Each structure stands twice: as structure tokens, then as C-alpha cells.
Amino acid sequence: MRGMWLVAxxxxxxxxxxxxxxxxxxMRYQADGTxxxxxxxxxxxxxxxxESLPPQCGGPDISGWDWNAVQHSAKGGVRWGExxxxxTWDGQRLTLTEPPHPAGHRDAPPDRSRxxxxxxKPVGGWxxxxxxxxxxxxxxxxxxxxxxxxxxxxxWVDHNYVEEIEGFDPDDPRSVERYANDPKRLVLNLRFTGxxxxxxxxxxxxxxxALCLSRAQHTAAELHALQERAGKEIKSVYxxxxxxLAGRVEIGVWVVTPELQRExxxxxxxxxxxxxxxxxxxRS
Numbered sequence: 429m430r431g432m433w434l435v436a437x438x439x440x441x442x443x444x445x446x447x448x449x450x451x452x453x454x455m456r457y458q459a460d461g462t463x464x465x466x467x468x469x470x471x472x473x474x475x476x477x478x479e480s481l482p483p484q485c486g487g488p489d490i491s492g493w494d495w496n497a498v499q500h501s502a503k504g505g506v507r508w509g510e511x512x513x514x515x516t517w518d519g520q521r522l523t524l525t526e527p528p529h530p531a532g533h534r535d536a537p538p539d540r541s542r543x544x545x546x547x548x549k550p551v552g553g554w555x556x557x558x559x560x561x562x563x564x565x566x567x568x569x570x571x572x573x574x575x576x577x578x579x580x581x582x583x584w585v586d587h588n589y590v591e592e593i594e595g596f597d598p599d600d601p602r603s604v605e606r607y608a609n610d611p612k613r614l615v616l617n618l619r620f621t622g623x624x625x626x627x628x629x630x631x632x633x634x635x636x637x638a639l640c641l642s643r644a645q646h647t648a649a650e651l652h653a654l655q656e657r658a659g660k661e662i663k664s665v666y667x668x669x670x671x672x673l674a675g676r677v678e679i680g681v682w683v684v685t686p687e688l689q690r691e692x693x694x695x696x697x698x699x700x701x702x703x704x705x706x707x708x709x710x711r712s
Contacts, residue, residue, distance in 0.1 A: 454516040457683060457707035460531040463490060464508040471495070473513065473522055475666045475680060475706050482506035487666065488682060490515070492524035499530075517683050517707060519664070542673060545586045545615045547640035554589070554615050558636025562612045570616060570635035577630060579621040581644030581651075582672025586615040611637050619644045619672065644675050646700075651677055658701050662692065666706065677701045 462474040464485050471493035474485035482503040490513065500509035510531040515524040545554075556562035571583045587609070615638040620627055624641035631639060646654075651670045655677045659668040667680035676699060681688070684705035692701050 456514055456525055456710040457517050457522070458512065458514045458710050459707045460510070460512050461706070462508060463493065463511050463513070463528070464506065465493075465495070466506045471507075473706075475682075483508055489521040490524065491521055493528075498528055514710060519683075522707070543584050543586050543617075544588060545617055545640045546642045554613070554638035556612050556637045557632070557639075559612055561634065561636030562638075564609065564611050566635050567611055567614075567616055567637065570631050571618070573630060573634060574618045574620075574627070575648075577620065577627050579624075579627075579647055580649075581619040581621055581647050581675065583619065584617050584673060586617060586640075589613045589615075614638065615640055617642065619675075621645065621647050646675055648672060651675070654696065654701065658692075658696060661695075662701075662703075678704060680704050680706060683707050 459473065462477050462483070462485055463471050464474055464477075464483065465471045466482075466484075469486065469489070471490045472485070473487045473490055475487060476485060478484040482501075483506070492515070495507050498509060498511065500507050502508075511528040512531050513522065513524065513528050514526050515522040517523075567585070574580055574583055589610075616635060617640045618624070618627070618631065619642050621644050624643050628639070628641055631641075648670070651672070655668050655670050658677055658679055659665050662679055662681065664681045664683070665679055666682065669678045670676075671678055677696075679692075679701060681703055682705065684703045689703050692703060693699070695701075
């Protein structure tokens with residue numbers, strides 16, 4: 429009897445020691461995007477769409493999708509629509525946790541405030557030094573020449589003068605066409621590594637409009653090489669681009685976690701490769 433009692437106690441203790449621990453709820457993510465299925469695959473979430481009829485796109489699978497429960501378009505065995513989706517993410521697929529709804533996003537207007545000029549504003553404002561060569565053709569030729577110069581890092585045009593024009597309407601295409609591309613008022617920005625001033629004479633042979641030459645840490649060639657490398661090495665990439673203004677590479681992935689961004693910073697340098705997640709965490 430004593431031996432049986434000891435066995436019973438040990439079994440009880442073992443059972444207590446192996447009780448499953450409570451698991452934390454899975455994080456939910458949300459996105460506005462296209463969902464599409466075709467004869468080759470089931471419903472998938474798309475970050476980009478090829479505008480054909482029917483459209484074409486691909487991405488991670490969506491579990492729990494029911495085309496009969498949502499309004500959608502259909503043609504040639506393809507079904508698609510724009511939706512707001514919410515679900516859990518396992519690294520490869522999105523599992524819906526609530527019914528999808530029509531997408532609520534709208535394309536944001538271009539952010540002109542990014543395209544500012546880092547050089548100090550001259551006394552009297554930005555003006556052409558040679559109005560005869562302050563033309564759109566000269567602007568394009570100057571950028572083409574800059575791309576061939578040593579240390580070239582980027583180029584952009586500052587159109588922010590339009591904010592001072594009475595009657596300018598950024599939402600009116602006719603107003604934009606009339607005011608936003610005046611080469612005698614815009615500022616051409618060119619960026620180089622090293623001392624950018626050494627390139628001024630070469631640019632002034634072509635361009636007579638307002639000009640700002642500024643310094644960068646990395647050449648455009650270096651950033652594009654990093655873009656190609658990071659696009660191959662980082663998992664779940666759906667887009668890559670180079671931001672010449674910010675001097676960095678931007679990588680689109682389905683989900684960004686602090687751990688993943690930290691790994692990327694350690695591998696490529698902090699702030700040099702920035703991740704953007706298509707699926708955003710649902711905040712409780």
C-alpha cells in the first residue's frame with residue numbers, strides 16, 4: 429500500500445508540473461488592399477496590381493475568405509476587389525479574424541513639403557542667374573550631366589514657390605500645369621558626396637536657373653547597389669526603392685517587427701535601410 433501511495437503522489441506531482449502555460453493572444457494586423465483569386469491560386473492579398481482586365485497580382489494567401497460574402501468583380505475565372513482586412517499573421521499567410529469591409533483608403537496627394545531646398549535662401553529670393561538657360565530642356569540636361577559626375581547622389585526640383593502664388597490650386601490639374609513647372613522660379617537641387625561646389629561650373633554650363641548643391645553621405649550608385657542586395661537578403665519583400673532625398677533604401681515587407689528592423693540596422697547600418705510594413709498592427 430505504501431508503494432502505491434508513493435506512485436499516486438508522483439503521478440499527481442507530474443501532472444501539476446506539466447500543466448500547459450497560458451499563451452498570449454496572437455497580434456492582429458490590418459490593411460487596405462486588393463484581394464484576388466484566379467485559376468492558379470486562391471484569395472491572395474496584393475500590395476500592387478497590374479492594371480489589366482482582369483487585373484493581375486499576387487501575395488500572401490488569405491485564410492477564411494468567402495467570395496459569396498463580399499461584393500467583387502469577376503472575369504475569366506478571376507475574382508477581385510478592394511477591401512479592408514483584419515487577421516493574424518504567421519509569416520506566410522493572413523488568417524481573417526473578422527469579416528472584410530470595403531477599403532477605406534484614398535491615394536494621398538503628393539507631399540511637396542519633402543522637396544525643399546537645404547541651401548540658404550539668397551537675399552532677394554531664388555532667381556535665375558541666366559534666364560535664357562532657365563528652361564525645362566536645360567533642367568533635364570543639367571540633371572543628365574550631374575548623373576555622370578563623380579559622387580552623384582541625387583536630384584530633385586523644389587516647386588514650393590507655388591504656395592506663394594495667389595489662386596494656385598494643387599487639386600486643379602490646370603492650375604498645376606500653369607504654375608508648377610516654371611523653370612525661372614523653381615530650384616534645381618543636386619546632391620554629391622565630397623565637396624559639391626566643385627561641380628558648379630559643369631552644371632552652370634547648362635543650367636541658368638536657381639541652383640542648390642548639397643552634400644550626401646552615399647552616392648546614388650551605392651544606394652542602388654544596396655537596394656539590390658537588401659531586396660535579395662530580406663525575407664517577404666514586395667517592393668524596393670531608393671529615396672535620394674533621405675539618402676536611404678526603402679524596403680516594403682508584409683509585416684515589420686522591432687526585431688526585424690533591429691536586425692536590418694545591425695546588418696546595413698542604422699537608418700540606411702528602412703522597412704515599411706503593408707500590414708499594420710491593430711491597436712487595442
